[in-house]
Amino acid sequence: xxxxxxxxxxxxxxxxxxxxxxxxxxxxxxxxxxxxxxxxxxxxxxxxxxxxxxxxxxxxxxxxxxxxxxxxxxxxxxxxxxxxxxxxxxxxxxxxxxxxxxxxxxxxxxxxxxxxxxxxxxxxxxxxxxxxxxxxxxxxxxxxxxxxxxxxxxxxxxxxxxxxxxxxxxxxxxxxxxxxxxxxxxxxxxxxxxxxxxxxxxxxxxxxxxxxxxxxxxxxxxxxxxxxxxxxxxxxxxxxxxxxxxxxxxxxxxxxxxxxxxxxxxxxxxxxxxxxxxxxxxxxxxxxxxxxxxxxxxxxxxxxxxxxxxxxxxxxxxxxxxxxxxxxxxxxxxxxxxxxxxxxxxxxxxxxxxxxxxxxxxxxxxxxxxxxxxxxxxxxxxxxxxxxxxxxxxxxxxxxxxxxxxxxxxxxxxxxxxxxxxxxxxxxxxxxxxxxxxxxxxxxxxxxxxxxxxxxxxxxxxxxxxxxxxxxx
DNA sequence: GTGCTCGGACTTTCAAATAC
DNA sequence: TATTTGAAAGTCCGAGCACA
Numbered sequence: 001x002x003x004x005x006x007x008x009x010x011x012x013x014x015x016x017x018x019x020x021x022x023x024x025x026x027x028x029x030x031x032x033x034x035x036x037x038x039x040x041x042x043x044x045x046x047x048x049x050x051x052x053x054x055x056x057x058x059x060x061x062x063x064x065x066x067x068x069x070x071x072x073x074x075x076x077x078x079x080x081x082x083x084x085x086x087x088x089x090x091x092x093x094x095x096x097x098x099x100x101x102x103x104x105x106x107x108x109x110x111x112x113x114x115x116x117x118x119x120x121x122x123x124x125x126x127x128x129x130x131x132x133x134x135x136x137x138x139x140x141x142x143x144x145x146x147x148x149x150x151x152x153x154x155x156x157x158x159x160x161x162x163x164x165x166x167x168x169x170x171x172x173x174x175x176x177x178x179x180x181x182x183x184x185x186x187x188x189x190x191x192x193x194x195x196x197x198x199x200x201x202x203x204x205x206x207x208x209x210x211x212x213x214x215x216x217x218x219x220x221x222x223x224x225x226x227x228x229x230x231x232x233x234x235x236x237x238x239x240x241x242x243x244x245x246x247x248x249x250x251x252x253x254x255x256x257x258x259x260x261x262x263x264x265x266x267x268x269x270x271x272x273x274x275x276x277x278x279x280x281x282x283x284x285x286x287x288x289x290x291x292x293x294x295x296x297x298x299x300x301x302x303x304x305x306x307x308x309x310x311x312x313x314x315x316x317x318x319x320x321x322x323x324x325x326x327x328x329x330x331x332x333x334x335x336x337x338x339x340x341x342x343x344x345x346x347x348x349x350x351x352x353x354x355x356x357x358x359x360x361x362x363x364x365x366x367x368x369x370x371x372x373x374x375x376x377x378x379x380x381x382x383x384x385x386x387x388x389x390x391x392x393x394x395x396x397x398x399x400x401x402x403x404x405x406x407x408x409x410x411x412x413x414x415x416x417x418x419x420x421x422x423x424x425x426x427x428x429x430x431x432x433x434x435x436x437x438x439x440x441x442x443x444x445x446x447x448x449x450x451x452x453x454x455x456x457x458x459x460x461x462x463x464x465x466x467x468x469x470x471x472x473x
Numbered sequence: 474g475t476g477c478t479c480g481g482a483c484t485t486t487c488a489a490a491t492a493c
Numbered sequence: 494t495a496t497t498t499g500a501a502a503g504t505c506c507g508a509g510c511a512c513a
Contacts, residue, residue, distance in 0.1 A: 297484055297504045309479065311505055335486095336502060344489050347498050 302330045 298312050304326045305312035312318045321330035 295483060295505075299485080299503095301504060306504080308477080309505055333503090338487065338501065340488065342488075342500090344499075347490050349491075 300332045300335065303333045304330055306333045 298314055301312035302316065302318050302321060304321050304324070305318060308320075310320055312320060316332070317327035317330035321327050
């Protein structure tokens with residue numbers, strides 16, 4: 001519903017998702033402050049620009065300077081705050097925070113909760129840079145305290161004041177000295193529409209408490225001046241540190257203790273917490289320490305991250321766009337419409353339960369066939385000869401070991417789970433979408449009524465009938 | 474050492490096919 | 494109608510390269 005008013009000129013942004021021509025000289029954001037009430041999401045028709053080595057003009061440096069340099073300590077603290085056992089994530093409000101609960105973890109134990117709104121001298125370097133305050137205004141990490149406090153927080157004029165992107169007056173200004181990281185930031189009217197009914201809980205403003213939860217740490221740009229507030233105590237992360245950070249989180253004990261169902265409805269604070277271990281990586285059960293954690297993707301990357309093939313987050317502007325000063329152009333990318341009416345080949349038939357049982361008992365080799373979950377019956381079960389079908393490409397890795405009974409037997413059910421040719425034409429690939437000649441040239445000219453999510457046909461602007469998806473060969 | 478590009482691995486979505 | 498399937502559509506990791 002949102003994109004119905006999308007001006008056509010926006011389409012070039014999407015033109016070449018993998019064209020990395022992000023102009024280094026055109027950055028509408030560089031010389032502008034971020035004015036969420038004024039900026040138009042369609043404001044820039046220019047290609048989003050990445051600041052080049054010399055792009056950090058003084059103004060932007062100033063802007064960047066006021067961004068918090070997120071760091072592991074903060075992140076851990078945030079997790080600790082969640083983890084302090086009461087499960088009340090409203091507890092980010094200062095009123096509910098107590099030293100006792102804060103001390104639930106060693107990290108938090110060093111947090112100085114100052115009821116006077118003053119920053120107590122940190123007793124531990126761990127939190128030296130956190131500027132944790134409890135001034136009754138529920139502000140944290142650089143309070144927006146209006147007590148004329150001694151906090152070093154300086155509200156940045158370019159960013160909305162915390163109250164403007166807090167959903168309630170209690171203003172849980174977690175990290176409120178930072179740019180509007182919140183995916184729940186109250187956007188301008190246009191921005192709200194941009195979310196085109198996004199079901200992502202992070203974008204509908206319905207979740208109040210973690211609207212500004214701990215983001216991923218941002219790495220300080222090498223040319224940025226050190227933060228006056230934090231830099232001395234909170235060194236920025238290098239690229240490698242940043243990567244290590246994510247690696248660590250991906251397999252840390254924090255993660256494993258907070259695992260949530262991957263297909264959760266994002267209602268759990270842990271999983272919905274941007275930057276949290278479980279948000280970024282879904283653990284794979286108890287074997288998380290040895291297995292690579294599952295990658296977690298955002299539902300809709302912004303156009304800039306999409307172009308750069310880089311990780312985005314649900315906030316708008318996202319962390320990466322903030323980092324590069326692309327806040328003006330940080331909007332959700334338009335998603336293609338899935339074509340309907342495409343005939344698909346006959347699916348594998350599920351095996352009758354009786355057959356499964358008999359097959360297990362009939363197994364002549366000590367394999368793990370019995371261990372095949374009911375829901376997995378038939379999966380990977382096609383005859384190896386059928387794997388030549390291009391539609392079964394995801395099974396190809398198993399073809400190499402098809403001859404090895406000991407290797408594959410737990411995957412390959414011996415029954416005729418494969419192509420069922422009795423009820424229809426044989427030949428799996430004959431019915432695949434790939435065979436549709438029009439596949440690469442989707443036409444929306446017939447007035448796609450579409451779902452509420454996609455009310456306007458994306459114009460990829462390729463101007464090339466053979467183009468279609470840029471990812472297509 | 475750091476940033477950028479981009480191929481392709483990986484994940485998510487959701488309509489078609491199938492089961493009940 | 495409910496569930497499963499599986500390809501489309503998407504995200505973003507990480508290797509390679511360029512540059513300061």
